[in-house]
Amino acid sequence: MECKKYHKLISREIDNEISEYERESLKLHLSQCLKCRQFKFSLLSVSDIHAGIKDVEPPSTILSGIMSGIHEKNDDWALAGWAKFAVSVAAVFVMLVGAGVGNFLAEKSAVDVNPVEDNIFHVEYLGNYPPGSVGYLVAAAMEGDKNEGK
Amino acid sequence: MDDSGLMFKTATGDTEAFRELVERYQKSMFNFFLRATANPEDAEDLTQTLFLNLFKSSNKYRKTSSFKTYIYRIASNLAISFARKKKGKTIVPIDNDGQLNNSSFKLSLLKNPSLSLEAGELENKLKTALSKLPPDLSTAIELRVKQGFSYSEIAEVMHKSISAVESMIFRARKILVVELEDFLDYRND
Ligand SMILES: [Zn+2]
Numbered sequence: 001m002e003c004k005k006y007h008k009l010i011s012r013e014i015d016n017e018i019s020e021y022e023r024e025s026l027k028l029h030l031s032q033c034l035k036c037r038q039f040k041f042s043l044l045s046v047s048d049i050h051a052g053i054k055d056v057e058p059p060s061t062i063l064s065g066i067m068s069g070i071h072e073k074n075d076d077w078a079l080a081g082w083a084k085f086a087v088s089v090a091a092v093f094v095m096l097v098g099a100g101v102g103n104f105l106a107e108k109s110a111v112d113v114n115p116v117e118d119n120i121f122h123v124e125y126l127g128n129y130p131p132g133s134v135g136y137l138v139a140a141a142m143e144g145d146k147n148e149g150k
Numbered sequence: 151m152d153d154s155g156l157m158f159k160t161a162t163g164d165t166e167a168f169r170e171l172v173e174r175y176q177k178s179m180f181n182f183f184l185r186a187t188a189n190p191e192d193a194e195d196l197t198q199t200l201f202l203n204l205f206k207s208s209n210k211y212r213k214t215s216s217f218k219t220y221i222y223r224i225a226s227n228l229a230i231s232f233a234r235k236k237k238g239k240t241i242v243p244i245d246n247d248g249q250l251n252n253s254s255f256k257l258s259l260l261k262n263p264s265l266s267l268e269a270g271e272l273e274n275k276l277k278t279a280l281s282k283l284p285p286d287l288s289t290a291i292e293l294r295v296k297q298g299f300s301y302s303e304i305a306e307v308m309h310k311s312i313s314a315v316e317s318m319i320f321r322a323r324k325i326l327v328v329e330l331e332d333f334l335d336y337r338n339d
Binding site: 012015063 | 168276
């Protein structure tokens with residue numbers, strides 16, 4: 001039982017994770033215990049062989065594989081970024097269309113200012129978009145097309 | 151530029167900074183995984199996975215500890231989860247006290263051991279023994295002996311207490327001694 005305690009101390013001594021008091025206590029025990037001296041020798045032997053293992057050169061394909069891997073990831077991220085942008089634009093568009101239609105319906109129900117224009121339904125609708133909105137710009141473009149057709 | 155600086159540049163999308171980090175660490179990482187798996191193809195796959203994860207999470211990197219501790223934490227997690235997925239990697243059974251159940255450890259025979267094998271052969275035996283250790287033990291002993299981490303650094307890397315690290319290293323050493331015992335020439339002179 002006594003030796004078991006010192007076995008752990010031997011491992012910590014090899015790693016230099018031992019207090020001065022413990023070192024002295026271990027030193028004293030080792031001077032009196034052959035088995036623990038032998039145990040220390042075996043742990044040191046294994047540790048030395050382990051420490052002496054030389055690192056080998058990694059295959060050259062590792063670096064190229066990693067670098068092409070991150071470029072793929074970058075492309076994925078760029079695509080994901082573009083998709084987020086597209087979704088944002090679509091969301092703004094939907095909000096504006098919703099607001100425009102709401103505005104139009106409110107005005108329509110109050111006063112029907114120009115019923116004759118109903119046959120050009122889409123332009124009439126778009127004409128109710130606030131200036132600067134996507135709907136306004138589309139309406140302006142369509143008005144332009146209509147004028148060119150005349 | 152130091153490793154942390156390169157990591158911060160990587161987070162901004164600087165792939166040249168990242169390449170520099172890979173060049174600095176690919177050898178030690180590959181060898182870390184090679185000793186854990188004893189399989190060059192697995193080691194290569196794990197090294198690539200490690201760096202791709204590192205790149206992907208570069209924006210989460212904070213300089214709370216050294217970069218070396220940080221990268222070995224990712225490597226340790228990868229090595230341990232890889233070993234757990236690979237069934238049949240175990241090993242010498244150990245009970246809760248860290249005692250070897252099937253121990254043929256004969257202290258009385260350990261007088262004046264000398265190497266009965268060529269150094270290279272013995273090294274190969276040790277490599278095999280290392281790759282058969284339970285993954286947390288092989289990681290702990292590797293970080294201590296090959297990477298020179300202190301117990302507190304290993305505790306940080308492996309999210310363990312210092313006494314748990316001490317115990318893992320001790321258990322690893324005892325298993326390695328048993329595994330190599332047959333290849334040592336014990337002479338009672
Ligand atoms: Zn003793």
